[in-house]
Amino acid sequence: MLNILDLLKFQGYPIEAAQKELATLQSYSKDQFEDWRTKKGWETAKFHYEHNPLYKKLVGKHFPNRWEDLPIVKKKDVQVDFSEKLSQGISKKDLHFGNTSGSSGIPLKFAKDKFCHSMTWALIVDRYQRIGFSQNDFQARFYGIPLGFPQYHKERLKDKLMNRYRFIVFDFSDQNMEFYIQNFKTKKFIYTYGYTNSQLYFARYLQKKGIVLKDICPTLKGTIVTSEQCTEEDKVFLEAQFGLPVYNEYGASELEFLAMTDLEGKRRLSSETVITEVADENNQILNPEKGGNLIFTNIYNRAMPFIRYEVGDLGAFKRDRNSIQDELTQLNGRLNDTIVLPSGRNASGFCLYYISKHLNTKLGTLQEYQVRQTKRDTFEVDLVLSRELDQNTILTINEAFDQYVEKGLHIVIKKVDRINREKSGKLKHFLSLLEEPNS
Structure with a gap:
């Protein structure tokens, strides 16, 4: 059996x-670690200033003395050709290339040096081991797949090789x-992994059938949710219906594996590889516990300048005096999920979560939903309901x-059998179809 580490070594x-x-970093005291990380962050920023023309252009003629005076890098800044954004002096054979799904806008092609990508996987293995999973455990994967040839068969082969x-x-x-259920009855899975909303849909079907997943697949030890927002209510429901502890994974493929829930239920940041900050809409740094735009620096990536990078998510974190890994306390949706209202007020698309929570409390029959804003005063709401509208x-x-x-909004409500997902398989709860968001 081949695991991801074997494949990467090969x-x-x-x-x-x-x-x-990673083991060396985790042996440091909190003070030792903070000193090391500060120096590492400056070292990486200066490297890009000296070797990356794109980053030097973003910084300007003079390299600042204060960290907060370094520019906040946005996705649009690095959505240029590789010839413009790769650091000089690094051979292509020493790089790892990838691209984002584009679920939050335009896809981004990115690169990491191989040691940076290796640190990511060392971190993933470390965090999984802390909750009792290994890279060889049999995984039930709730995920999308490319449907074209040969990508489909390539992914299927990888699944088989990686158990x-x-x-x-x-x-x-x-x-x-029902096909899902039969597989869980006959296969000895160790954990489930995948999109939050896909696992929630399956859990709601199990609830309708009066089935707890652990009862039909007793080898299961836990569930990992990823890629989509998982609220506390979602987590509680999944734990009850699956009969398993739920761990919340958070990452951005171009940047890093950013956080993972531990056995105490705290979502620990990947402090060993990133510096985390919280900023307001004017790029001013805020008290991290109050929340705002999440800003991350990958302190290992020398291929591209993800220095003070605005990942596009809203959240908050709390510094931990006793651990080198700080705690991500809030993750509240995406910056570009903005509702523009007739009054001139803007609202976060995350407020629709409170609508769904309200509906579930009142109705108890909402399975999935999607809201599309077609005009400033018009919203189309598609609902998957277990009863008639x-x-x-x-x-x-x-x-x-x-x-x-x-x-005073105009709400167009439809009951549908299913909600179309993106090519990746993710479910986007809010879509703005306004041609000009501010018009």
């Missing part, structure tokens, strides 16, 4: 050196849900929009 990634580096079984998340028919439901939805968004 491809020339210095995994063992990265694991040794994971993929439940493709494009079909949520009852027939396919009646006047009480319509009234409840309108009341929720009045309470959590703004009064």
Whole structure:
């Protein structure tokens, strides 16, 4: 059986050196670690200023003396050709290339040096081991897959080699849900992994059938949710219906594996590889516990300048005096999920979560939803319901929009059998279809 570390070593990634580096960092006291990380951050920033023309252009003629005077790098800044954004002096054979799904906008092609990518995987293995999972454990994977040839077969081969079984998340028919159940009855999975909303949909189907997942697959030890927002209510429901502890993973593929829930339920930041900050809309640094735009610096990546990079998420974190890993306390959706209202007020798309929570409390029948803003005063709401759409439901939805968004909006409500997902398989709860967001 081949695991990801074996594959990376075969491809020339210095995994063992990265694991040794990680162990050294974790042996430091809090003060020692903070001193080291500050120096490492400056070292990486200065490297890019001297070797990356794009970053030097962003910084300007003079390299600042204060960290907060370094520019905040946005995705649009690095959405240029590789010829413009790769650091000089690094051979392509020493680079790892990838691209984002584009779920939050335009896809981004990125690069990391191989040691940086090795540090990412050393960190992932470390965090999984802390919650009792290994790279060889049999994984039930709720994920999308490229449907074209040969990418589809390449992913299927990787699944087989890496001891994971993929439940493709494009079909949520009852027939396919029964297929899921039969596989859990016959296969000895150790943990489930994948998109939050896909696992939630399966959990709701199990609830309808009166099945707890652990009862039909007793080898299961836990669930990892990733890629999509998982609220505390979602977590509680999944834990009850799966009969398993739920761990929340957070990352940005271009940047880093950013945080992971530990056994105490705290979502620990990847402090060994990133510097985390919180800023307001004017790029002013805030008290991290109050929350704002999350800003991350990958202190190992020398291929591209992800220095004070605005990842596009809103959140908050708390410094831990007793651990080198600080705690991510809030993750509240994306910066570009902005609702523009007739009154001129803007609201975060995350407020729609409170609408869904309100509807579930009142109705108890909402399975999935998607909201599309087509005009400043018009929203289309698609609902997957376990019963018919009646006047009480319509009234409840309108009341929720009045309470959590703004009064006087035109709400178009439809019951649908399924909600279309993105090519990756992710479910986006809010889509703005306004041609000009500020018009």
